[in-house]
Amino acid sequence: MKIVIIGSGNVAYHLARAFTENKIPVSQIFGRNKSNLQLISEEVHLPYSHTQLEDADLYLICVSDGSISDVSKLIKKDNCLVAHTSGSLPKEILTGNYRKASFYPLQTFSKSVDLNYAEIPFFIEAENKKDVELLQDLAESISEKVMVSTYEKRKYIHLTAVFACNFVNHLFARAKEISDSQEIPFDYFLPLIKETTDKIKILEPKFAQTGPAVRNDERVLKAHEDLIKDEEQLKIYKVMNESIKEMYEL
Structure with missing residues (x-):
């Protein structure tokens, strides 16, 4: 499964680190801030781009709540899985002809603070059982605390x-x-x-x-x-x- 992380802030940084530490392949980190992307790439040794979004099976959107809808429009691939990491927005905020989901890590993130990713709870929501199981397996590769949720509960x-x-x-x-x-x-x-x-x-x-x-x-x-x-x-x-x-x- 090809995974692309979209974002260059604190959440994107820590997810990239968590995936790398747990040997989960990430094809690309994509975002607007080239200097931030370079710093993340140098630390976790992942390819990045601020101009060309790579084709993937799963896109994880790790940007501010106000930017999620616009960023989701950049994804043109049909029938891929797209998940945002917001705690306060429904998966329907995502705009596109793809499967929509939420992959919410319950933690406050700062790039300067190391975290034990196994202790961070993840809350999963998706449109169908198969995608729920896929995201649940992915989260369980990182964390010991994973829960399937709904938007109302989230x-x-x-x-x-x-x-x-x-x-x-x-x-x-x-x-x-x-x-x-x-x-x-x-x-x-x-x-x-x-x-x-x-x-x-x-x-x-x-x-x-x-x-x-x-x-x-x-x-x-x-x-x-x-x-x-x-x-x-x-x-x-x-x-x-x-x-x-x-x-x-x-």
Whole structure:
């Protein structure tokens, strides 16, 4: 089976690495950014092009959500299999006379961060059983966590990921604003962050909750509010504490 990866960003880079490490042949990496493609090609030793899209049996589109539809129009081959890697879009966003699918890796990707691909969950969706099995086999060649999904379920998977990853990282960024304002190295908080994430591997997040809100410690909550001078930080602090209180019916 001839596979072409379309894209030159973080997802394309990591899929190319994952396939290479697991000895899955990739015929080409195709994209618009020649310099990015060159860097990926040099690292994973795969051919690339920014001008000529090679003929393939499977195209994996690894571009931004807003570009998927336009990029899918570049694929002119009939009856091949085309899958995007978006968590929030239906497979029907793909435009062409080919079989449509989704091949969604649930992870946040950065080129500078090495990943254990075996731990990354993949969610598979396709138009027929044969293509589901094909993509499932491909994902299982990379990962130990593969699930056949639907678009309706994938929407909730993506929503959960936003809460669990994007929102949490934003709180890290806001926390660093506070530590920076007092010249406290943010590195000192990394063991606390690690313990928090390690704990939910053995406890349900609801049962792992600590802090003044779950204790309903109004003295500490008020003292913190008095310290916060930034309006946005104060708003986040109050909303998060009210949410915690509501969950624990305090």
